[in-house]
Amino acid sequence: MPTSDPVASLEHVTVSYGTTRALDDVTLDVASGEIIGVIGESGAGKSTLLRLLDAVEHPSAGSIRLLGTDPAALATRELRALRRRIGMVFQGFNLLSNRTVRQNVALPLKLQRTNDPQLVDSLLDYVGLADRAHHYPAQLSGGQQQRVAIARALVTRPGLLLADEPTSALDSRTTEGILQLLADARRDFGTTVVLVTHELEAVGAICDRVAVLEQGVLRSVFPVARTDYGREHASYLEHAQRVLGA
Numbered sequence: 001m002p003t004s005d006p007v008a009s010l011e012h013v014t015v016s017y018g019t020t021r022a023l024d025d026v027t028l029d030v031a032s033g034e035i036i037g038v039i040g041e042s043g044a045g046k047s048t049l050l051r052l053l054d055a056v057e058h059p060s061a062g063s064i065r066l067l068g069t070d071p072a073a074l075a076t077r078e079l080r081a082l083r084r085r086i087g088m089v090f091q092g093f094n095l096l097s098n099r100t101v102r103q104n105v106a107l108p109l110k111l112q113r114t115n116d117p118q119l120v121d122s123l124l125d126y127v128g129l130a131d132r133a134h135h136y137p138a139q140l141s142g143g144q145q146q147r148v149a150i151a152r153a154l155v156t157r158p159g160l161l162l163a164d165e166p167t168s169a170l171d172s173r174t175t176e177g178i179l180q181l182l183a184d185a186r187r188d189f190g191t192t193v194v195l196v197t198h199e200l201e202a203v204g205a206i207c208d209r210v211a212v213l214e215q216g217v218l219r220s221v222f223p224v225a226r227t228d229y230g231r232e233h234a235s236y237l238e239h240a241q242r243v244l245g246a
């Protein structure tokens with residue numbers, strides 16, 4: 001079990017937009033090395049929570065610590081440096097369409113004015129796309145594009161990886177592979193993952209705990225009883241039989 005300080009810590013955090021409380025008195029720790037799911041109906045506050053954890057939003061009340069610092073107290077340059085330590089993957093993959101797979105993965109390093117071709121290659125290999133390095137995103141399937149996005153997020157060895165509905169645009173078997181990749185990243189790199197999703201199966205597949213938001217209020221955080229979901233080498237037929245109970 002993780003023993004170090006939380007990667008992120010919210011203390012009585014409220015985020016208000018006018019009279020709307022997008023988050024209402026939320027207290028939550030994200031432990032180092034855990035995969036925590038965040039679920040809730042539309043408008044429950046999931047995106048607001050992610051924006052706080054990505055340090056693009058600050059609490060209206062309460063406090064937050066992210067990777068050991070208070071983001072609200074940082075100057076622009078320090079805030080940028082903090083945000084570079086936070087990886088993000090999105091439902092729509094958000095790859096640069098006019099850059100190759102390899103260039104997309106190398107981008108965060110380029111933004112840091114560094115260059116590590118071996119690391120980029122090793123990550124492409126890790127996500128199983130070494131042979132697609134010179135392809136463009138439009139030449140890849142959705143699942144492959146999400147693998148590129150995950151490689152891009154991991155290339156800086158982020159202290160926190162935020163995943164915003166990462167499998168919602170994918171079919172169920174591709175979803176299994178992507179979830180397995182996130183679980184592997186935790187196992188192999190110790191990556192802490194916050195997974196926002198409306199897919200309860202995804203939470204059951206890889207999360208240690210789940211936080212349930214309702215109208216901005218954190219109703220409950222409880223341990224997840226994992227389902228054996230991530231058999232990535234199962235054939236499509238096996239997958240269909242398992243899901244459909246044949």
Ligand SMILES: Nc1ncnc2c1ncn2[C@@H]1O[C@H](COP(=O)(O)OP(=O)(O)OP(=O)(O)O)[C@@H](O)[C@H]1O
Nearest residue numbers: 017020021022040041042043044045046047048049
């Ligand atoms: N910039 C904003 N200005 C005003 N209200 C906002 C803003 N951002 C979010 N809200 C409101 O805050 C509440 C929480 O929104 P949020 O986007 O965090 O929910 P969500 O759980 O991510 O929803 P969804 O699943 O539909 O994306 C909603 O009532 C929303 O209308």
